[in-house]
Amino acid sequence: MDIASVAQHGMEIHGEAWTVKELFVYPNEFVVWSIQIVMYPYMTGLVAGAFVLSSLYHVFGQKELEKIATFSLAFSFCLLPVAMMPLQLHLQQPFRGTNVFFTPHFTSAIAAFGIVFTTYAFIVASEIWFVYRKFFIDEARRLKGASGLDGIRCMIYNILTLGAYDLSTDALETDHKAAKYLAGVGVPVAAFLHGYAGFIFGSVKANALWMTPLMPVIFIMSAIVSGIALCMLTYICLLEISLIKASVGKGKSENIKSQVRAAQRETIRLTRKYLLMFLVAAISLELLDLIFRGYTAVKSWDILRSVIYERDFNLIFVMQYGLGNLVPFILLLLPRISVKRTVVALVLVMFGVFMMRWNVVIGGQSFSLTFSGFMHYHLPIIPHNWETVKEGLVGALAVIATPYILLVGLNFIIPVVPHFEEKPE
């Protein structure tokens, strides 16, 4: 019976729809961890990276980063639920996902994920609360007695204050301190959350490509790179939107435009160096891993070499290292940087980190446990059943779009999109 008729009879093995085998592969081997497992470390990385960027201001007192840091914190909160989404879409029994909380089996690297994730979510949520408490109170007071939509908003703000209406200097000082401490605790937790994702892969001893103690550290570095890049990119785009608004809006002047342009330049100037720093760290670690594997050349090296240098050469060296690392590195380093050039570089950095996740997750399954055969992954683009919806292009795009939908929603409650007032000359 061929694959098509097996699928018709519902006898398709998970992974069969997108796996093509070559040479000697065990009968049960398929690309079981597909696009959503590529998305999972990618999204967790973005959460962690966005949070680290926000902490540069809150913990390390990089005052000039205030605006983008506040935005990054809110964005990190929007990205948070999306880190869980790919896992849920990947599970064969999604409704049993909560079993991890009921019977966590702690010898498994995944078992504590729920606990780490929930802890981190609480930290981010509480930090946001402390940062925006004054805003909630101000809004609740401003909208007091309003009816209709504003009435509902007033109620929401009243609930969000959690009954703490104290706006004394002492209380605001406490808010500030609490946010600082939470950001301080949050950094190691964010690093742990993502390093942990690296450990999930790095500890699989059956997989020759994944098994390296460097995996968690590589994951953390690339996470920070992608997080900073995404925050910069989104922030620059939001500034651009406010620029467009300024152009079409009534009574807006050149004054606002110049403010926005200045803000964009400032953001680029300040965050660029952090991005480059972490990019260098990430690439160094990845190259160290590659050199070490080649130098020690253990049993699995023959098949790894043919995957890395031959079959996946374009994916690894052209798309990941070349287009995703080297090109943006040069673009960001060259003098007289413009907004456009930065945007191109940031998009390429994001692409580079995505390719890194792809090359780890899919690359790790592109050779057989026999070390004598290969598996090719074909991303389902046009879905033909529910499985190819959730574990195909559609599912991946849904995961990418969700944080932006949440960001728009969050913007109704707290001012995420930067706002500029007319300033006297």
Place this chain on the structure above:
Amino acid sequence: MISRRGFLKYGASALATSGLITTTSGKIFAAAGSGSKDTRWAFLIDTHKCTGCGLCVKACKLENEVPMEANATRTWVERYVIKHDGEVVADSPHAGIDGYTRNDPQGREIPESDIAKSYFVPKLCNQCEKPACVQVCPVGATYQTADGVVLVDRTWCIGCGYCIMACPYGARFFHPVFRVAEKCNWCYHRITKGMDTACVEACSFGARMVGNIMDPNDPLTKIIKTERVSLLKEEYGTSPMAYYIGLDTLVR
């Protein structure tokens, strides 16, 4: 402010509780982890005797609710053809279920004069002493019985696939109907009732054997104790319990 008496009282009860938890969990883990003293199931495969007929694969699928047409299986037979020039041509089309009746390894015909040696290797779950699949299951749906067999609770598995990734032998897959992790359990429902596994029963050539390695009088134990046997992929440290006779170094 807590009094000194109160502190001691609460402190002592907290210590007692944590002690109780530690001891109890220790007992639970001990019961689940170590094998019983009387029984430890083991498997023995004599590759010299295997003719690659594939009846074991058929019998297994019939016995264990794995659809015949599904491209995954609890047990399979591999074919190895080694040429004089050193090239190894190995395959296991449809897990060898239809039997190897033609000279077509990997779809090519190899002239007999080119063949240095060829043989079949039946494979199945190794029911490892230190199973990687059990270690990585996040919910404990995969567990090891006291007599050493690794089982899957189909009602509790969340279908994350971590166990499939962790097994170095490729023994696991997602069941096409139940959509949970699936693997060979040496027909646990049969061996615990004194019967042979379906594959052992189906093999007309006696290439497969299951038995209790703790019993010195078991024919399997006698062979393992007295003959030269080997194991698959020992380097992963999983301590597999499926022994082989006549295993070539080229076997993957």
